Amino acid sequence: MLKVISSGLSPNTKATDVIIALEALILKRHWKDPLQLHILKKWFASRYNSDQVYLFNSGRSALYFLLKAAGVTKQDEVIVQAFTCIGAINPIIWIGAKPVYIDIDPQTYNLDPDLLESSITSKTKVVIVQHTFGIPAAISKIKKICQEHKIILIEDCAVSIGAFVGKKEVGTYGDAAFFSFGRDKIVSSVSGGAAIINNLKHFANLDELYREILEPSSNWVYQQLLHPVAMAVILPLYLIQVGKILLVLLQKIKLISKPYEELEYSGGKPESYPRRYSPALVPLIMHQLRQLDAMDARRVFNASYYGENLIKGAVYLRYPVLVKNREQILNKAQRAGIYLGTWYDSVINPAGVTLSNFKYKKGSCPVAEDIAGRILNLPTYARLTVREIKKVRDIVND
Ligand SMILES: Cc1ncc(COP(=O)(O)O)c(C=O)c1O
Structure with a gap:
């Protein structure tokens, strides 16, 4: 039977993860x-040489916690890049602060450091730097600007661990950082996050807020x-439709979760955020973290089939x-059984959300808007065979 190839759809779940989950369930x-x-x-x-680690049910909860602990209020502005997702913006909206969007560098899909200084105002309290697709941002340059202006720097490592x-x-560059263990991230326990x-x-x-x-x-x-x-x-069963129907059905009857709750698509805050992490999920995430370096190396190896000039230090989640x-x-x-990714086909993903709900003004980040119209993400996950990677490459290059 033809195997589905997909940038999303829990790409790093292996038989061992299923056994760990079953053990925890039964x-x-x-x-x-x-x-x-x-x-x-x-x-x-130990990995980040930080004594202060807090665990959450998601990256968004982790970011919300960090913004609260940084004292961000309704009066403040938080600088972020366009070409991101609602999960990265909602915590700012939930606090009531104003997200200020900066355009991206088309080489790295990350915040353009040359545009940062001119976006800083007396209200800027935090800069959040995303490392898009696992490609590192110009973090040293950004850190220097933040230090000069006494602005807090938070690294969004949701898609770039390793x-x-x-x-x-x-x-390790920011004043703080957060990570995601979401379903299609580098390591996954379906949901989860750390700060x-x-x-x-x-x-x-910090401890009072966490309590x-x-x-x-x-x-x-x-x-x-x-x-x-x-x-x-x-x-x-995905390619014979039965799997697709089953996925929708299980989500509909709430036996499994969806990546976002309905409210979040318009900037609303569901009761389930922020919440802490569950000890029951730790064996799953630890199993993947122990393989992190090998999995990241494999992703880079797989990415090398798609392009020659890989960026040093990047881990290419996609x-x-x-x-x-x-x-x-x-x-x-799709006709060949391949579901390519579309992060970020809207300057704030998913496509179709009303951008003004997230305080984004159309036309304000033209590079991000142009790239959002042309982007595709190719899968790099470790389970892919070289034959499958070449099949993806041929379809895109054809
Ligand atoms: C860049 C980025 N930041 C933050 C988040 C939020 O992480 P989580 O889904 O774990 O809340 C995501 C989620 O997709 C993301 O892609």
Whole structure:
């Protein structure tokens, strides 16, 4: 049977992840075990040399927590790049602060550092730097500007865990950083996230604020653990439609979760954010974190089939290409069982959201808008065979 190839659809779930999820579901392993959270915190503390690690149900919860702890209020402005997603913007909106969008550098799809200084006002409190597709941003230059203007720098490492700039990993440059364990990220426990603090002087009441955050519901934990099990059934049946129908059905009856709740598409804040992480998910995420460097190396290896001039230190969660005839390529690929990614086919993904709800003014970031009209993402995940990668490449190049 033809295997589905997809940039999304839980690309790094393997048989071992399904077994771990089943164990947690059936034996109810570690559901209330604080030692599990300690193990995960220790991994981050040791890798990033940070004593302050906080765990959440998502990257968005982690960012919301960091903005609160940084003292961001309704009066403040937070600088972000266009060419991003609602998950990265909503926490700013939820606090009531104003997101100020900066255009991107077309070489890296990241915030253009040459545009930063002119966007800073007396209200700018934080700059959030995203490392898009696992490609590192010009973080040293941005950090210098932030330091000169006494602005807090937060690194959005949601899609770039393991990427490097020089000898230092992304996540170690900012005053703080956050990570995502979302379903189509570099490492995944379906949902989840972490925040690390590198420079305590900009953040206050961290422990008090964290204590106020609720645990996730048991229902949510069930949904996350069922996801890899469901995908093990869905993926082999995806191309004969049965898998696709099953996925929609399971999401509809809420046996598994969707990536966003309805409210979030218009900037609303569901009750489920922010929440803490669950110990029940730690075995899943630790299993992947232990393979992180090997998985990232494999992604870079796979990306090398798509292009020659890879950016040093990038980990290529997805390999971006710009095309003229996107719809045609997407359709042709689908007919061959390949679902290419479309991050970010709107300056704020997903396409179709009302940009003014996220305080984005049309025409304000022309490079990001142009690229959003031409972008496609090719899959790089470790399970792909070289034959499959060449098949993707041929379809796009044809
Ligand atoms: C760049 C970026 N930042 C932040 C987030 C939010 O992460 P999460 O989905 O874990 O809340 C995402 C999610 O897709 C993202 O792509």
